Structure formats: structure tokens, C-alpha cells
Amino acid sequence: MPKTTASAKAEKPASARERILESALRLFYAHGTRGVGIDRIIAESGVAKMSFYNHFPSKADLVAAFLEERHRRWMAWFEAALKTRAAKPGTNLSAVADVLRTWFAAPDFHGCAFINILAETERTSTRERAIARGHKDGLLELLIGQARKDGIARPAEAGRLALIVVEGAIVRAEMTGEGDRVAADAKALLKSIANG
Amino acid sequence: MPKTTASAKAEKPASARERILESALRLFYAHGTRGVGIDRIIAESGVAKMSFYNHFPSKADLVAAFLEERHRRWMAWFEAALKTRAAKPGTNLSAVADVLRTWFAAPDFHGCAFINILAETERTSTRERAIARGHKDGLLELLIGQARKDGIARPAEAGRLALIVVEGAIVRAEMTGEGDRVAADAKALLKSIANG
């Protein structure tokens, strides 16, 4: 998501664990978990190898921590961004498309980390995929909640339909690079969901 | 897609190149292009390493051939499956959801190979991503054509919206495993596009 304004305290030394996790958030999202090796994480976070393995017993543990943290940050950002837009009278579920548009325009946008992890893992990778499902469950709940606030009939179904639209928009934005057009199309779809 | 009935001629010896490409189609789709090494392709296609490098100068060339062939086969299957379903009177763009349902139910379903390749490649991987875009362009044309046949107003826009729904449905089916429900939801969305 668009960067969440660097805190004013600025440039804290940051613990080894924090630096590692920050590097993982940036590199794993940009290049995929398979595309980034431990050595690169270590180099870019300026940490010794043993320090890394002290905090994360294996790469899989770092991947899991990356996904959990990405989930927390993305959901917090999305929820806040939606709240400000959906507060205006008359706006509703379709404001989700406006939030997506700002995400798609971020210079480091590389699709959804949790959709991406599906492509990178086997069906047997229960850990990563459980986190991904959990993320989407959270997003679904958020969408259903918005549908309910909007007074849409059958909010559960509306939320499911909206999630399909959101996922499709993310993929199309990543594939075409035309985030604005995709967001506009998604908005039309979301409006038609709201109007039954 | 669901397997396309083995030809009756059956068990032709098959040239080295064909066996390599068949292995690539199966393994790259199931495990990703990064998750399958040349050695495994060679072993499972029963071919010598030098024979492989005779037909494909590098792994990247095999990946490209895999994507091109996957595109050909999937589009042919999808187009044929849609044709039979959309031939019935009254059915239309929403028949796409029925075709998707049968795909989602295939035992080896692992999402869309071209969405997956996005997660596996850098933005600088122009070759793979160009093939992926080409695939989606073809699918978009097909959807627009169906919208036009159905007499939907603004078929170009309807096609774009339908493609968002299709992409979203693929991702949701892969994420949840609930292909039937996802297809039903996608059908509702496609109908609302048609009745726009």
C-alpha cells in the first residue's frame, strides 16, 4: 500500500529483528519469497547471519512473519482509507474502488502478496496458505460489514461478490498497469452489487 | 483445464521435444516455473540433458514455450466449452461461469498459469509477461465478442468488467477450494453485467 508516513521520531536505530522484518517486507513483496535468498535479506538489513537465525529459526519462519505483518499493515491501511471515504453521505461499498485506485498507483505496487504466495507455494504449504486465507477472511468480513452499513440486502452475498471484484481488479491492475481504468471498472461493478 | 480426452491413436512414441513440452506443461503449471528444475523436467520426460538443450537453448525458452502452448490449449478448450453452453437460447455471457465451474473442479486445478507467472517474475521479465498479457487480451476479445453476440450495450466495457469477474473468480476458487460457490457468485455478477 502507499507508504504510511515515516514516523516523526525518525531513524531509530531499530533492533536487528525489526530491520530483518522490514527488509523481508520490502524484498519478499517485490520479488517473491522464492526470489529472495537469506543472504540478500541479511545484507540489506545489515545484520549478521547468526543474528538472523537467532530471531528466525528458518526462512519459513521469516516468510510467515512477513505474511502476518503484511496482513496487519495492509488491513490497517485499507480499513482507515475506506473509513474516511465511506464516511461521506451516500458513498458506500463502491468507495472500496477508490481505495484500490490509490493502492494501484503506488510505485511499488506488485499485486496482492497473498495472491502471489498462492502461486509460489504448493497446496501442501499449509502454513503460508492458512495466513493467506486468514487475510482474505478478514477482508471479506470488512466488505460484509460495509455492505451491512450500507443497508444492502443479503450483505453476506454482497460481500462475497465484492471480494471477487476486488481480487479481479488487483490482478487486472498488476497485469495491465492501468490502475485507474481498472479501478473505474471495479467501481461500476461494486455499484451494481449495491443496487441489487 | 479438464483433460481433453486422450486421442484414440494412443501412446505414440512422441518426439523428445513433445515429451519435454508435455512434462513442462504439467510440472510448471502444478509447481510453478521456479519450483521445477531442468533436472526434473528431464527425468520425467525420459530425455537426455543434451537432447533437452538441443531443443531449448535455455530454461527461459522452455518457460516461454510452456506459456505459449498453455495459452493455445486453454483458449481452445475454453472457447469450445463456451460455444456449446452459449448456444442454447437465452444463455449468454453468464455461461462463462459454468465453464469456469468445470475448470475449478478439475483435480489438477492450480489457478491461472498467467496470473501465477506474474507472481513469479519481475516486472523486467518482458518475455513471460508479454505472453501473459497476450493471453488475457485474447480472453478479453472473446468476452467482448460474447457480449456483442448477446446484444449487450457497450460490449467493450462489458467485456472488461466480465474479465475482472473471471480473474477474481479464479483467484477465489484457488484460495478457498469452493469452486462451485465461487462459480455461482461469478454467474450472478455476469448476469448483472448483461442486464447492466
Added chain:
DNA sequence: ATTTTGATAGACCGATCTGTCTATCTTGGC
């Protein structure tokens, strides 16, 4: 002042990766 804690750099290990090379074998065209 001494001890403990945790971080440092970097060598090292075995496995696996893509790609090259040799050396042998099979086979079809003449």
C-alpha cells in the same frame, strides 16, 4: 571489575541450480 548477553564477520557444509562436455549407442539414408 567481571561476567553475561547478544551482535559481528565470514568461513564452511551439503544440496541444488543452470548449463557444458564427453563418450557411447541407435538408427535411417545412401
Added chain:
DNA sequence: GCCAAGATAGACAGATCGGTCTATCAAAAT
């Protein structure tokens, strides 16, 4: 019958992977 083309098995190279280990050092706690 002979020869050229292409396939075979598999060793090999150089890089990179995840992960372990040693040895040094800085600083905080006792």
C-alpha cells in the same frame, strides 16, 4: 555395409541455496 545425425547416460563446473559454526567484540548487569 557405412556413415552421419541424433539420442543416450552421466560426469562436471560454477553459482547460489538454506543453514551451521567459530571466533571476536561491545556493552550492560551484577
